[in-house]
Amino acid sequence: MIGGVLxxxxxxxxxxxxxxxxxPSEIALPDGARATALTQGETWYAVVTDADEILIFDxxxxxxxxxxxxxxxx
Numbered sequence: 079m080i081g082g083v084l085x086x087x088x089x090x091x092x093x094x095x096x097x098x099x100x101x102p103s104e105i106a107l108p109d110g111a112r113a114t115a116l117t118q119g120e121t122w123y124a125v126v127t128d129a130d131e132i133l134i135f136d137x138x139x140x141x142x143x144x145x146x147x148x149x150x151x152x
Contacts, residue, residue, distance in 0.1 A: 113125045114127060
């Protein structure tokens with residue numbers, strides 16, 4: 079049991095020390111867009127706007143990769 083605790087602790091320390099690419103200090107949104115939420119993955123980040131869109135950006139270049147319109151019910 080002690081070995082298991084040590085293994086889990088070691089894995090957590092190794093995983094938490096893994097280098098990540100930081101988010102940019104500023105994100106250029108299309109004109110008139112206002113961010114309401116942000117989420118991120120290893121190679122991308124996504125911004126949810128007040129216009130019911132999800133904008134997905136490349137984490138390294140900041141280039142917008144995809145724009146997804148969220149369809150909401152009336």
